[in-house]
Amino acid sequence: xxxxxxxxxxxxxxDVLTATYEGAVYVARGLEASAETKERGGFAxxxxxxxxxxxxxxLQMMWSLEGKGWTDVFKPQCTTAVAFDWDADGDLDLLLxxxxxxxxxxxxxxxxxxxxxxxxENEPVLAGGEPFALAxxxxxxxxxDWDADGxxxxxxxxxGAKDRSVLGGVYLFRNEGEAGSPRFAAAKALIAPITDPxxxxxxxxxxxxxxxxxxDGDLDLLxxxxxxTKSETxxxxxxxxxxxxxxxx
Amino acid sequence: xxxxxFLGATLLGSGAILMFGRSAxxxxxxxxxxxxxxxxxxxxxxxxxxxxxxxGDGTREMVVGxxxxxxxxxxxxxxxxxxxxxELAPLKTxxxxxxxxxx
Numbered sequence: 363x364x365x366x367x368x369x370x371x372x373x374x375x376x377d378v379l380t381a382t383y384e385g386a387v388y389v390a391r392g393l394e395a396s397a398e399t400k401e402r403g404g405f406a407x408x409x410x411x412x413x414x415x416x417x418x419x420x421l422q423m424m425w426s427l428e429g430k431g432w433t434d435v436f437k438p439q440c441t442t443a444v445a446f447d448w449d450a451d452g453d454l455d456l457l458l459x460x461x462x463x464x465x466x467x468x469x470x471x472x473x474x475x476x477x478x479x480x481x482x483e484n485e486p487v488l489a490g491g492e493p494f495a496l497a498x499x500x501x502x503x504x505x506x507d508w509d510a511d512g513x514x515x516x517x518x519x520x521x522g523a524k525d526r527s528v529l530g531g532v533y534l535f536r537n538e539g540e541a542g543s544p545r546f547a548a549a550k551a552l553i554a555p556i557t558d559p560x561x562x563x564x565x566x567x568x569x570x571x572x573x574x575x576x577x578d579g580d581l582d583l584l585x586x587x588x589x590x591t592k593s594e595t596x597x598x599x600x601x602x603x604x605x606x607x608x609x610x611x
Numbered sequence: 612x613x614x615x616x617f618l619g620a621t622l623l624g625s626g627a628i629l630m631f632g633r634s635a636x637x638x639x640x641x642x643x644x645x646x647x648x649x650x651x652x653x654x655x656x657x658x659x660x661x662x663x664x665x666x667g668d669g670t671r672e673m674v675v676g677x678x679x680x681x682x683x684x685x686x687x688x689x690x691x692x693x694x695x696x697x698e699l700a701p702l703k704t705x706x707x708x709x710x711x712x713x714x
Contacts, residue, residue: 363676363711364659376665382680382713390709395667402667404704408711502659553638563641569659569676576693583638586658586675604650605660605675607694608638 364502364569366444370454372476378405381443386418387411387456411443411456413480419443419469421460421484439463442502446514450542453478457487459500461521466494466503489535490548498522498530498555506572508581513537516546519568519585522555526597530568530587531555552583553608559590559599566590566601575607583608644673646685646696655683655699665702675699680711 363382370377375392382388389411393403410418421440442459448468449455456469466487473479487494498520508515515537522530532553539545552570559565564587571584585608588601644651652658656678664671665684673685673696682702688695701708 363657363678363680363713365661365674365676365682367661367663367665367674378682378709380676380711382711383678384712388711390711393704402665405702405709406704407707408709501657553636567657569657571659571661573662575662584644584660584662585641586652586655586660588657602650603653603655603658605644605652605658605673606641607644608641611637611639 364442364504366505368445368454370445371478376402378408379411379443379445381420381440381458383439383441385439385441386420387440387443387458411480413469413482414472415482417482419456419458419480421458421467442500444503444505446505448544456480457503457505457516458484459503459518461499461501464495464497464499466500466516487546489546492548494535494546496520496533496549497528501530501567501569504570504572506581508534508572509536511537513539513541513544517552517570517572517583519570519587520555521568522566526599529555529557529559529565532568532570532583532585553585559592561589561591561602564589564604564606576609580610582610642694644694644696645692646688646698651685651696652699673699674702678713680713682709682711 366379367376370379370389377392378390388408390405390408395403439462440458441461444457445454446457453471453475455471458467467484470481471478472481501519504517505514516535519532520530531551533549534552535546537544538547556565566588569586572581575582586605590599590601593600659676661674662671665674675683683699684702685696685699688697
């Protein structure tokens, strides 16, 4: 579960936005700060984010990539969500990621800042002119201006394929468009999948956070996941969870 | 600072960088975060880290989401070791743990 800390409802307080393996989007709204400590007031109980019809937002409806219209013939599972002003109209839209079909979709906010009204349709997001796809499945979408060109890029980790044909990595989808009309390039590996895990670095379930960890002015990568070693288990490997730091050189 | 030890250890004679079997990249070799004598988040299922000041105290905390839907927080351990963190504890409001439903 990758969480985004963002002022989702425009009240000046930090909220937690996420999606879980339930397949729907949640927000835990920030609470007022304590007058005594002046620290943040914590978070209310999570609630589903709903569309204009009162339905939970997820990926149950998707656009036929063959151009045949909206369809629900298969059920991609929304497991990551981030708020992003896709069209630069001042309110936050949603990007929804899917671990089992590797894709990302846009859910537009037809309301306004502080009063969101989400549409009912998921639009496929393209990368490199093709439907966004990440072999091994999307873990958590992260929004960041990775290359400091003034527009928001996507950094995303992957789980790794169940058949181990590709293990987990971390990828950059560079935004080659501009504010209000994002256009993402094809995936570029920031951390290429390991081919022979030896327990020294994560190889499955890579959740990345692009952040200036050492505060030297560039973005590093914090990566949660599993470092694997060979074992007598069913797939021949066992994993140990942890968090790794990849410092930018 | 302890980080410099790990950075220097990966420099090759040619100036290229070896990443534990990976090809050269723009990152130094990965180093694991710790909590006490153990790896940070070693018992967390599919840990998803974020580094931010979640409580508004002016210091960044390590915030870790997990597969079951919990959110945990660790404070920096302090000292010169930037890889060292305190123990992960549930993110609570008025004694209630923040928990997102999951299945």
